[in-house]
Amino acid sequence: MKTIxxxxxxxxxxxxxxxxxxSLTNSAEKNQKLCEAGAAAVVLKSLMEEQIHLDVEGMEDNDPFVVGGxxxxxxxxxxxxxxxxxxIRDTKRVVDIPVIASINAYDESNWVSFAKKIEDAGADAIEINILALQTSLDYQYCAFEQKHINILKLVKNVVNIPIIMKLGDNFTNPVALIHQLRAxxxxxxVLFNRFYPTDINIDKVEQCAGKPFTTEDDLSKALRWTGIASAAVxxxxxxxxxxxxxAAGVVKSILAGASAVEVCSAIYQRGNAVIKEMTDGLTEWMNTHTMDDIAMFRGMLNQQYRNEGINTxxxxxxxxYYGRFKK
Ligand SMILES: Cc1cc2nc3c(=O)[nH]c(=O)nc-3n(C[C@H](O)[C@H](O)[C@H](O)COP(=O)(O)O)c2cc1C
Known part of the structure; x- marks a missing residue:
C-alpha cells in the first residue's frame, strides 16, 4: 500500500x-478552505511583536489624545x-489537521506567557520565527544564534507541544545552529524564512518593495542546506x-532530506488547487519510481550522496561549470 x-x-x-x-492563514474560514483543499497542516499568520509596536506608534502619530508608552x-x-x-480556537473547531501557531519573536521577554496561552488555546505546535537583519557595527559574533537558543529555552520551559524553529538564511553555519536547537x-x-524583498526604482530614484513571491529558482538555497544539515543532524x-x-519541488525537497514543505507563494499565485496538484504529482512520481512511502526516499540525495565522487x-x-559556457 503506497502512502504519502x-x-x-x-x-x-x-x-x-x-x-x-x-495572510493565507489569518482566519478560521481560510484555514477551513485550505484543509478542504488537501493541506496537511496550516501555520497561522505570525503575530508580530514589531508590528504591534508600529501600530502603537501609528496611533500616537495620528491621534493627539492617544498617550502611548x-x-x-x-x-x-x-x-x-x-x-x-x-x-486558534476557531480554526481548531473547523479543521481536522494540525494547527501550528506562529510567533515572530523580536524581544525575548514577552513571548513566554504568550506561548503558554497558545498551547492552552489548542494549537498543536508553535513555530518560532526570529527573522531579523543583523547590521550593528558592534555586533558580537554568534549573538543572533544565541538569541534563537535563548528564546527556544524560554518557550520550551512553559509548553509541552512541539516547537518548530523557522530560520532565516542569514547564518554562517546553519548546521551548527540546527544541531544546538535540536539539543x-x-x-x-524550517529552512528558510524570507526577508521582505527590497528594490530600487531608477525612474523615480527611490527605494521600493521587491517582488513579494518566490520562484522555483529560490528552492536551490533550501535544498542545499537541508541536504547538508539532514546528513549532519x-x-x-x-x-x-x-x-x-x-510537485517537482516537493519531491526534490524530500530527496534532499525534508519531511514536509511549507508553501506560500504558489498558493497566493495559483490558488488552493495547487495543493492537490502537488499531492497528485507526488503520488505519480512515487508510482513511477516505485517508492512505497516518503521514508523510502527522504534524504536519498542529501550530502552523503555521491555522483562520481561529487556532491553538488x-x-x-x-x-x-564556467568551461561549458565558452563564447
Ligand atoms: C505576503 C506574505 C506574508 C508572509 N507572512 C509571514 C508571516 O507572517 N510569518 C512567517 O513566518 N512567514 C511569512 N511569510 C513567509 C512565508 O511563510 C514563506 O516562508 C516564504 O514566502 C517562502 O515560501 P514560498 O516560496 O512558498 O513563498 C510571508 C510571505 C509572504 C509572501
Whole structure:
C-alpha cells in the first residue's frame, strides 16, 4: 500500500504539504478552505511583536489624545493576543489537521506567557520565527544564534507541544545552529524564512518593495542546506520553505532530506488547487519510481550522496561549470 503520509516535528501529516505562515492563514474560514483543499497542516499568520509596536506608534502619530508608552503597548499586545487565541480556537473547531501557531519573536521577554496561552488555546505546535537583519557595527559574533537558543529555552520551559524553529538564511553555519536547537529540544526546523524583498526604482530614484513571491529558482538555497544539515543532524525533522511551487519541488525537497514543505507563494499565485496538484504529482512520481512511502526516499540525495565522487551541495565555486559556457 503506497502512502504519502509523513511526520514532521512529531506531527502526523496526511501528506507533506503545509500551508506556511502568511495572510493565507489569518482566519478560521481560510484555514477551513485550505484543509478542504488537501493541506496537511496550516501555520497561522505570525503575530508580530514589531508590528504591534508600529501600530502603537501609528496611533500616537495620528491621534493627539492617544498617550502611548508601555501601557498602550501592553494593552495592544494583550488585545492582539486575544484575537490570536480566538483564531486558534476557531480554526481548531473547523479543521481536522494540525494547527501550528506562529510567533515572530523580536524581544525575548514577552513571548513566554504568550506561548503558554497558545498551547492552552489548542494549537498543536508553535513555530518560532526570529527573522531579523543583523547590521550593528558592534555586533558580537554568534549573538543572533544565541538569541534563537535563548528564546527556544524560554518557550520550551512553559509548553509541552512541539516547537518548530523557522530560520532565516542569514547564518554562517546553519548546521551548527540546527544541531544546538535540536539539543535544546526543538522538534524540527524550517529552512528558510524570507526577508521582505527590497528594490530600487531608477525612474523615480527611490527605494521600493521587491517582488513579494518566490520562484522555483529560490528552492536551490533550501535544498542545499537541508541536504547538508539532514546528513549532519540525522533523524531530525526538516521542512523546506522557499521556492516550492509544484510537485517537482516537493519531491526534490524530500530527496534532499525534508519531511514536509511549507508553501506560500504558489498558493497566493495559483490558488488552493495547487495543493492537490502537488499531492497528485507526488503520488505519480512515487508510482513511477516505485517508492512505497516518503521514508523510502527522504534524504536519498542529501550530502552523503555521491555522483562520481561529487556532491553538488558542497560545491561553492563554479570551476568546471564556467568551461561549458565558452563564447
Ligand atoms: C505576503 C506574505 C506574508 C508572509 N507572512 C509571514 C508571516 O507572517 N510569518 C512567517 O513566518 N512567514 C511569512 N511569510 C513567509 C512565508 O511563510 C514563506 O516562508 C516564504 O514566502 C517562502 O515560501 P514560498 O516560496 O512558498 O513563498 C510571508 C510571505 C509572504 C509572501
Amino acid at each position: 503520509e509523513t511526520t514532521f516535528a512529531g506531527l502526523k501529516l496526511k501528506n507533506p504539504i503545509i500551508v506556511s505562515s502568511s 508601555n501601557d498602550l503597548t501592553a494593552y495592544m499586545l494583550e488585545y492582539k493576543m486575544d484575537e490570536y487565541f480566538t483564531m 535544546h529540544g526543538a522538534a524540527g526546523v 540525522s533523524n531530525y525533522s526538516f521542512a523546506i520553505s522557499g521556492g516550492v511551487h509544484n 551541495f558542497e560545491r561553492t565555486q563554479f570551476m568546471k
